[in-house]
Amino acid sequence: MLQDIRDSIRQHPKTWFYTSWLLLNLLQSYGTELLDDEAYYWVFSRYPDWGYFDHPPMIAILIRAGYALFPNELGVRLFMALMNTATLFLIHQMLLKNQQKLFYTIAFSMGVLQIGGILAVPDIPLTFFTALFFWQYRRFLAVASLVNALLLGLIMALMLYSKYHGVLIIFFTFLSNPKLFLQWKAWVAAVVGALLFSPHLWWQYTHDFPSVMYHLKERNAPEYSFAFSLDYLTGQILLAGPLIGWLLLYAAGQFRSKDLFARALQFSLWGIYGFFLVSTLKGRVEANWTVPALVPLLIISHAWLTDSAKHARWVYKLMPPALALVILVRLYMITDIEPLTSVFKDEMHGNPSWATTIKEKAGGLPVVFLNSYQRPSKYWFYTGDTSFGLNTTRYRRNNYNFWPIEKEWQGKTAYTVDRLLERLPDATPIETRKGLTYGKAIPTFQSNSWLRFQAISDDLSITDGKLSPFNFTVFPTSSADSLLTGTRPLEVVLDVFGKDSMIARLPLRFTNKEGNWYGSSNDSLSLAPGFYRAKIGVGTVLPLLYSQNSASVKLRVR
Template sequence: MRQQSPSSWAAICVCIAALVHFALGFAIEFSVDEAHYVLYAQHLAWSYFDHPPLVGWIQWPLVTLTSCEGIIRLLPELLWILSCYLVYQVTLEVHHFIQGRNTGYLTSALPSANTCGLMAVLAIIAAPMPHVLAIGLLPDTLLAPLSLGLMLVALRWLIKDHFSIADWLVTGVLLGLAGLSKYTAAFTAIALLLIFLSNPRKPWINKLGFWIAVVVALILISPVLYWNWINDWISFKYQMAHGAGSVWLWRRLGAYLGIQVLVFGPLMILGAYLFVKHFIHGTKLSLLALLGFFVIPFVVFISLSGGGGLPHWTSPAWFCLAPFAGIGLAKAWSTQHHHLIRILFITQIAICCMGFTYVLSGGISSAAFKSNPIADLYGWKLAGQRAAELTQASKANGIAVQNWTLGSRAAWYAQPIPVFVLDARKDQFDLWFGQLPRGANILLINWSGMSFAPPVGSGPAFERCEPLETLEIERFGQILSKFDFSLCRNWQGPELTE
């Protein structure tokens, strides 16, 4: 490592990881969430049922040019690279802030800023979950660099103690874009507010620039507010119910914490612990406020996890923790504590590589369809194309699935055939394709990974369903899943409403 500077090594490691992401991006089909968000780009709107619109808007130029998964996935890759760059820059600024506010032992104990930046980037690269965000565009992929940008804004405030009009404008734009990315950006905004409040004086509240930033942020998120206003605030109602989850259980909380350690890695946790141990005193209030960019969203999601939650929801928070973890790891490295850091880093990289291999293999070690989560990433393109052909040949009114998670891949790969979700839950598909009319004939897709009995009989159902054919999906000689296509005639149920 002496042959290259720490910044060069950081760039080299990011490039190696990016090449792996690039290869995987062309090798696998869209996941359920990815397909849902590229459909956002195909159906541009002021906002959407389950998320703000930026995740769709930002993909629109690429989606209008190509349907190739690998090309469309260049966008999350660029955002991941930007996030790594911002992690490095935030680490340098935190290092500079500690140096500027301390003298004596604390300052002399600081490793070099570039070494801290390298360690922070390595902590991100060694964590499995950020690689998922680098391959597939999720709202969290957008929120991570925006949260880091707001951390830079916060550090600039802490160091300078005042803002120019340009600084306030940048703050307003970042807040607005974060609000257009995901509703949980509210937690990042609270963390930024705590930074301003950590100053005993409050000169910002009477500044014109502060109110300009507020107005800019509100203007940017106004499409979301307008769309929800004319749609009975359905996004906010959905998100509150979704965040609350189901019955709260302690075992879900324990499982969520364990998954967080696994997907973001003990290396990050060790580094954060060492930072708190060695550097939190001296500038305690300011640094504690800065740690709010991690603590606030993480604590909220952990407290809700007893009712259910997805592990990637905390991803922007972990990106914001990485600069502190980098400083802590660099401190341990500088004191010759190399052994544990090497073991954790190599172990986590090995887990990432095993994950990449498992995805490329199709999870062929799993014997049963439902036990293989990777099967979900293969076969939908072929099934969608065949469903479109059968729909046209049978002159059906469209395609139907029985769960919304099956609808996005069907709608993307069978486009422009409309897709209807046969349940009573109102969702984005109702807004895109309308409601299934009475008397309609539909091509029903049943996937082995989430199988349902055909909806025939009493209640909302068809008069009859006739099996047409079965499509088996193979990879490396083993069947991963199968798709059953049926022609269902004469929709007998009521209009599909809530």
């Protein structure tokens, strides 16, 4: 029997590789609890739209389709497991050298392709459509037909609908082949891609470009730290490995080719790495942002290693320990040995127990969490009860500022949960699997985080202790008059931050002159000259807690 299996593997290695890869991922998908971001994206799928605060809609579409088939963790991750397997298959078809054994060995050695390949995050569809883009681009180079151009444009749009980073693949591919700028069919592809992506751009426009504001401004650190760049470089080596990452990057650096397809791979690989390295000058860069670069990395490193037997030996030597490490992580993810998992306090264990404990304390009331998009999403998924996340100025905006949940709960009794409630005398301690928190029933819940303020200028200023009046827009405009200058106007403040800590708060007053809104303050503020960050917040039913109602803006003190 075993001999028959060995013979079958030798005769049909591709079938065995992809079948076992997919089945293992499906099993892992079913048996592993959701990570925080996965639960958040599952909530995305409850509200179909052309866009979301954090990302385009592809991840929501895929989760919604999978969850309709299997209403559990497998459904959330179903299309991720399928796309991960299909990505490898496409890469396999694009290999520049015919060495299957080496390809399988590299794939087994790359932990992110196995463990990360099941996660319901935008990186998975982006990586799949990146592979599909390069596959179609090679076909376009061979035959520049109108059909191939249209298909290329469609795939460009699908990349962008997965994650904005897809634009880097498109840009560096065009940059690798300047003749494309003179080829009308290449422009057809670009125009088709832009037209298909335009519904999302319209969504951004009608929502005051929240994703642009967040990714280009709100995420920026107050000042540069060398740790940003060092962590990024270390993360890329581990992401490509964990044990052979250094070797794959070295091999890709040694690869040389004048072939247009290979040039597109090289430009995209080093262009992405370089772009995000420069981005560390503005703040922390997550290691996974470069995941689509793994497609060209795998192809060109495989090609060079095929011709370098000396270096290829290291791939075979390092594969067993790398695979053993991956297996241990897989087992940890799918099992729950409480003394072990409690030590790490990770995101993938104890979620049903945590959610059930809070639900029992809430006694059937709707639950509001503070300063988190993760906890309300996890609670919602594992209890089936709609939950809401109220973001204060000490946190950041997310899609809970946009969904209709908040408006639907106004004036109702709600149960609020957070460690911040510890200071309230009537808050109840709640001991959960994930640690101690506090809860409090709010008889008449009130908040207005759905209001959005946007300063016209990127800079606000304080001169001689007084805030200079600033022009701003407010959305939705239909609510502005009654909420800001009505008989009972909202309490609105400007919270000032130095690095990551709030250091001052100014109450704001508003005037409307000929249809233009202006904010100012009667109070004075004494701060050392320099630059700070500021956010506009609106009072809530909870004392001294203000929802975050604006992007972070620069504040200059003179």
